[in-house]
Amino acid sequence: MAYDLFAFDLFAAPRDRYDFLDWVSRAFRDANVGTGGDASRTTPQLRSWHRDMAQGFPGRRDPHALDEDDPAATRVAIYSFTQSIVQASFHWDSSGPALYRARRSAQACGVGLFEASGNEGSVWMMSSRGRFEIVHRGDDGSLRTG
Numbered sequence: 001m002a003y004d005l006f007a008f009d010l011f012a013a014p015r016d017r018y019d020f021l022d023w024v025s026r027a028f029r030d031a032n033v034g035t036g037g038d039a040s041r042t043t044p045q046l047r048s049w050h051r052d053m054a055q056g057f058p059g060r061r062d063p064h065a066l067d068e069d070d071p072a073a074t075r076v077a078i079y080s081f082t083q084s085i086v087q088a089s090f091h092w093d094s095s096g097p098a099l100y101r102a103r104r105s106a107q108a109c110g111v112g113l114f115e116a117s118g119n120e121g122s123v124w125m126m127s128s129r130g131r132f133e134i135v136h137r138g139d140d141g142s143l144r145t146g
Contacts, residue, residue, distance in 0.1 A: 003095040005088045005102050006114040007049045008126055012084040013112055019138040020123060024114065027082045039081050045109050046086050050079060052105040053088060057098060107132040 004022060012083040014020045014041055031128030057077040074091040077098070081087075090098040099115060106124060113124040 002117065003090040003092050004116040004118055005098065007044050007046055007053075007086045007088070007106055007109075008112045008114065009046060009084040010110065010112045013125070015125070015135070017123070017138075020114075020136075022084060024116075027085050028080070028087065037071070039079070039086075041083055042081050042082065042086060043111075045111050046084075047101075048079075049105050049109040049111050050081075050086050050088075052109065053077065053102060054079075054089065054100075056101050057088070057090060057094065089097065 012023075014023050024066075039047055040051070041050050052143045054077075057075050061108075075097075076091070078089040079086060085143040088098070088102065095117070097140070102113055103124060115122045123136050125135045126131055127133050127135055131142055
């Protein structure tokens with residue numbers, strides 16, 4: 001597992017990139033959840049996002065998860081939960097489909113998305129134009145308000 005995505009509560013997340021990265025880091029450090037945590041601790045929107053993701057990428061602890069010898073086991077994910085953030089870790093072979101599903105689900109569920117393992121470190125939120133789009137990336141360091 002090496003490809004990480006974070007779904008987050010849009011109302012709790014800072015808009016500034018550096019404050020945002022610090023917020024994500026502190027949330028998992030302070031919660032000390034390691035791998036796992038309790039999905040019931042998150043917001044209803046994040047629980048909805050997790051349920052949608054788990055349909056295509058079941059959690060490792062899910063009783064319906066695939067056997068590790070199964071070729072489709074690359075679709076198994078590891079989920080960790082805090083009150084305002086859900087971390088989902090995927091096998092690199094599933095990164096494209098995972099990102100596609102995560103973005104679609106984040107928009108539908110009304111949560112933000114952070115592609116932590118991507119080349120650009122993109123963060124999707126509702127923009128000032130009322131659109132679900134990238135508001136900042138690792139390569140620009142600035143907030144896009146477009």
